[in-house]
Amino acid sequence: MIEKFSTLYAGHIDLGEMGQETAPVNDRVYSNEQLASVFEKSEALALCMDKLGYDTLWFAEHHFQREGYECIPNIPMLAVHLAHLTENLRFGCGFNITPMWHPLRLAEDYAVADILTKGRVTFGVGRGYHTREVESLGGPMLDQAANREIFEEQVDILFKAFHEESFSHHGKHYTLPPEVPYRGYQLKELTLVPRPFNTPVECWQPVVSATPRGLDFMVKHGIKGIIGGGSALLAQGSVTAFQDAHARAGIDTKLGENLCFGVSFHLAPTREQAIAEATPFYEEHAKMFGPLGFLGPLTDEQHLALGQRGGVTNAGVRTLEDACADGAWYCGPPDGLIESLQQLGESFPGLDSVIVQSAMGTPQTVMVEQLEWFARDVMPAFR
Numbered sequence: 001m002i003e004k005f006s007t008l009y010a011g012h013i014d015l016g017e018m019g020q021e022t023a024p025v026n027d028r029v030y031s032n033e034q035l036a037s038v039f040e041k042s043e044a045l046a047l048c049m050d051k052l053g054y055d056t057l058w059f060a061e062h063h064f065q066r067e068g069y070e071c072i073p074n075i076p077m078l079a080v081h082l083a084h085l086t087e088n089l090r091f092g093c094g095f096n097i098t099p100m101w102h103p104l105r106l107a108e109d110y111a112v113a114d115i116l117t118k119g120r121v122t123f124g125v126g127r128g129y130h131t132r133e134v135e136s137l138g139g140p141m142l143d144q145a146a147n148r149e150i151f152e153e154q155v156d157i158l159f160k161a162f163h164e165e166s167f168s169h170h171g172k173h174y175t176l177p178p179e180v181p182y183r184g185y186q187l188k189e190l191t192l193v194p195r196p197f198n199t200p201v202e203c204w205q206p207v208v209s210a211t212p213r214g215l216d217f218m219v220k221h222g223i224k225g226i227i228g229g230g231s232a233l234l235a236q237g238s239v240t241a242f243q244d245a246h247a248r249a250g251i252d253t254k255l256g257e258n259l260c261f262g263v264s265f266h267l268a269p270t271r272e273q274a275i276a277e278a279t280p281f282y283e284e285h286a287k288m289f290g291p292l293g294f295l296g297p298l299t300d301e302q303h304l305a306l307g308q309r310g311g312v313t314n315a316g317v318r319t320l321e322d323a324c325a326d327g328a329w330y331c332g333p334p335d336g337l338i339e340s341l342q343q344l345g346e347s348f349p350g351l352d353s354v355i356v357q358s359a360m361g362t363p364q365t366v367m368v369e370q371l372e373w374f375a376r377d378v379m380p381a382f383r
Contacts, residue, residue, distance in 0.1 A: 019280035095126030099139025215245035228262030256348025274331035284361030
């Protein structure tokens, strides 16, 4: 039964002009002051959500994006600040990209955030998808097998560090601790200082390819899954595969249990008005994420078209109207969204948490307005 509602803010600034007829992504360069405005925007969203009874404000970790789309490099640090401004709202790491971290530094940062916020930060891990970020910060991205390999070893280390009073690790990429002399003895084990107060650590990870290897790894560590971007409405296969992975481990779950679905939405009195209002934001989202594989496989010609003005139409990718027609988006009045979410809950009886989100590029005033409207006219139907 759906009971908890959250939102995702990946860290876009208010871009100014938006839509397919405006500046292409690679031509967008903003000032440092403009890029830093994501923190004021984060504060506005957090205060709004805390007041209205939302569960979690999820952030995404990204780096070097002078284009203005994903500009939050350190989620735990931001979460600590926002927890001091709010009372109940949780803050989600969606996600810490472990190939860009040393796992013990990430474990320490999360532990400090857990303690300082009294348990209001939700941990999350991911493998990444921006070559500019991952490769620049020392992790493999172009080599997907190497990316998966180091990710799995890092997560193993993270859970040892969180949950064991002392630990050691001997793997392909890390030997922890190094076998060195220290203050008169040979070093054999480490203790994370501090460790999180709230253990076992709840951890989330995106469900993307839903391979047996990836899902079995999640179940091994008790990691919960987020199916984002509206694709949850089309992802029966991934949800079933996640349940099957639990069954292989001898764990009985309801369909949708230990998962959270992302639902992209825009409310307006009519479907037509909602689509018209949200189209520039959706087109900005498509310009940014299409070349990264979020709109499905694209030809070289489509990639080229998306990098130019008019690219969404010229590339022949899905429009917002298409996304609404196939259920990946909802645009329209609140009653229709209530019905859609109720159907989602009936299809996945183990589901208790949903992330409702606006498109990349949606201005702060519109995001706040949409969250207020959703809380007023949709959330009461589920409480």
